[in-house]
Amino acid sequence: xxxxxxxxxxxxxxxxxxxxxxxQSCGPHLLLENxxxxxxxxxxxxxxxxxxxxxxxxGVDSVAISPNGQTLVIGGRDGTIKTWxxxx
Ligand SMILES: [Zn+2]
Numbered sequence: 001x002x003x004x005x006x007x008x009x010x011x012x013x014x015x016x017x018x019x020x021x022x023x024q025s026c027g028p029h030l031l032l033e034n035x036x037x038x039x040x041x042x043x044x045x046x047x048x049x050x051x052x053x054x055x056x057x058x059g060v061d062s063v064a065i066s067p068n069g070q071t072l073v074i075g076g077r078d079g080t081i082k083t084w085x086x087x088x
Contacts (some may be wrong), residue, residue: 039054
């Protein structure tokens, strides 16, 4: 499983996305900051934006994405929080 986070994507959960680095429906890169693969939606009622479960080898386990898709907030299992702007 690998979700596309493009709000305009016609098929966010395209079954081939799990085996690719680019969305097989709309084209953008699937890995956030080249590292984090989005696995599933955890909440879209956070008041900030959508919150997803992500998977990488560094222990990060959730990410919130602002409604305009420009800001990411990563929460790590060790309690650390990182934010950054998405470059497109
Ligand atoms: Zn897509």
